[in-house]
Amino acid sequence: MNFKLKIWRQRDAKSQGAFETYEVKNISADTSFLEMMDILNNDLIHAGKEPVAFDHDCREGICGMCSMHINGHAHGPSQAVTTCQMYMRKFEDGSTITIEPWRSAAFPVIRDLVVDRSAYDKILQAGGFISVRTNSVPDGNAIPIPKADADESMDAAACVGCGACAATCKNGSAMLFVAARVSSLAKLPQGKVEGARRAKSMVAKMDELGFGNCTNTGACQAQCPKSISIAHIARLNREFLAAKLQD
Amino acid sequence: MSCFLTNSSVGKKLVMSITGCFLVLFILFHMSMNLAMLFSPAAYDAICEFLGANWYALAATVVLAAGVAVHFIYAFILTVDNYRARGKQRYQVTVQEKGVSWASKNMLVLGVIVILGLGLHLIHFWSKMQLVEIMGHHASVVGGYEVGATQGAALMMITFSKWYNVVLYIVWFAAIWFHLTHGVWSMFQTAGFANDTWYPRLKCLANIVATLIFLGFAVVAVYCFLTSTPQLIESLLIA
Incomplete structure (x- = not known):
């Protein structure tokens, strides 16, 4: 599967952020969302660019660390799962996925998709x-x-x-x-x-x-x-x- | 108790819940009163006379106005708080979440429409009835007719003989309907009287109350529009 990713990039809490668009290719439908993000970051590092910062820890849906706002949904369009438990088969091949950090005055953005909770x-x-x-x-x-x-x-x-x-x-x-x-x-x-x-x-x-x-x-x-x-x-x-x- | 009703989020919401409950009860009473118009204009005028500028009606009007004012002022305070809490940066992509009603996310907008309608309603009726009596007069001129302060039936027939007034009022009643479909069950939730068993029941109750109020008011306005004639208005004014 191929996807276009529109991701919020922000250097630090004080900087002004903006969306940047990336492409990921040949992603297996059974890849988890965070693994897809890992593949993107791998590509970015190889291209000499800054990887996207995002929170994650257990990747088993129990720690609550992952925290992305995906296509208008907190933790993405799957029901009753955290971001780490969502798989790319949930998305349409070739579609654009918009990824934003939590937006709330009490959760300021620290960097990219990471917020201070x-x-x-x-x-x-x-x-x-x-x-x-x-x-x-x-x-x-x-x-x-x-x-x-x-x-x-x-x-x-x-x-x-x-x-x-x-x-x-x-x-x-x-x-x-x-x-x-x-x-x-x-x-x-x-x-x-x-x-x-x-x-x-x-x-x-x-x-x-x-x-x-x-x-x-x-x-x-x-x-x-x-x-x-x-x-x-x-x-x-x-x-x-x-x-x-x-x- | 200090002042949790003014300085805590749950306390402020309780004020919204209690004043909202009071206003719903008043609207139900007002609607029942209007229904008399369908059966007997004379009975409706008798109610208008009973609720003129008497001390009990005036006291109730003051309490009612206070209820509306508190509900409205708190709504603005809470909305400003919430706007700040949301932060300056908003999501680029948003969705309507499953099971979340449109009304629940637009209560302030609906409330503003309700208040605008209320202003129009006060100009149309209250200023020609109770206010006239408070000012020490007995009648006012409406649409070329001299209408007594307690001649509510004639005033209603004159007002709703114009199609645009009927349309404006129906829009107003529709805004009230949307506001109440969320507001009625929400007041129980805020006061703590709700759980998973009761949500479907409370939401059903809210829909019933909102629909009863809409139909009760709308049917009288439409009835007046359909039956109003200059002869009927004249005969109501003589009576």
């Missing part, structure tokens, strides 16, 4: 944890947890924190990410203890970092590579409002 880390540090004494390992079954609650918690915990939600949202809102983190802990007895404080401090940090306000379009859940439901946003709203009303 440390804003999500800061939100997590604000309350996305449980405080426990480090001691001997407790019995996993000591606290009974209803299956439905455990399932819902696990669904929320599937969030890989890739930033696709805020990058997709027309409001640049990080609500789906914050909701997934709050929800995964709120459904478990261990997490409930700090529930009120967690919801308040994570929302406060999210607002402070300049993320936008959720208007319930649902675009985030449509583009989320882990299909996190906006039902978790409803739970975050409940947790936050209940906590505020108790103040």
Whole structure:
């Protein structure tokens, strides 16, 4: 397969970026999107040009590092997968593929397709944890947890924190990410203890970092590579409002 | 409680949700009131008289105006916040995501159309009815007729005898329909009363409420356009 790639190139955070067009040829349909990018970079290096910088790590769809906006979709046109898990057979032979970095004020571009997503880390540090004494390992079954609650918690915990939600949202809102983190802990007895404080401090940090306000379009859940439901946003709203009303 | 309603994203959204809910309830009430016109213009005039410049109607008008103002001002504050959060550099390629309604992404534009329609509506009706009474008068001249402040039926017949008014109002009702198909279920989501089981139900409820409101208002405007004659207007004014 042959493709024309229109890729955003930007030297550093302060430089003005622009699109550049490249061609890749003889790509197998079973090549993953990131492997195709590797082939492009190999060609660029051989031609004495700067390779395209892009984020990636596990390439198994679990780390959330890959982060490209491909043909108008966060993580590309495949449903419920990260960029690394998407294959070139998904694209039409000979087509032009437009690749852009995440666009959100809270995710500034560092270089080419790489953005600074440390804003999500800061939100997590604000309350996305449980405080426990480090001691001997407790019995996993000591606290009974209803299956439905455990399932819902696990669904929320599937969030890989890739930033696709805020990058997709027309409001640049990080609500789906914050909701997934709050929800995964709120459904478990261990997490409930700090529930009120967690919801308040994570929302406060999210607002402070300049993320936008959720208007319930649902675009985030449509583009989320882990299909996190906006039902978790409803739970975050409940947790936050209940906590505020108790103040 | 401090002031989370003004300084947190979720709090500001709650204000939108509560004021929105209040406005939907008012619109449902207004629509039910208008339906009286289909059965008895005299009954409609009786309602207009009951809701004239009495203290309770005036108090309700002030609360209603405050509701509209807060909903509108917050919408602008939230939109400016969101515009900033989106950043200066935009995507070159965008798509309509699966399951995302057009209305949900255009609530401000729809809201502005609704407000413009509201302005027209206030000029057409409120300024000829409650405002006239507040100013201490009893009647005003509309389309060559002297219409009493409580003669709502005649005023409606005069206004909707003109086809362009009917078209403008239908466009306005359509904007309200789009706004409510997203707004009604969204207010439950923002207040936290939603989950995956309830989304289809809430969205269905939103469509029902929006459609009822559209049809309820539109049918009265069209009915007036079809039945309005100078003789009928004269007879309503004498009554």
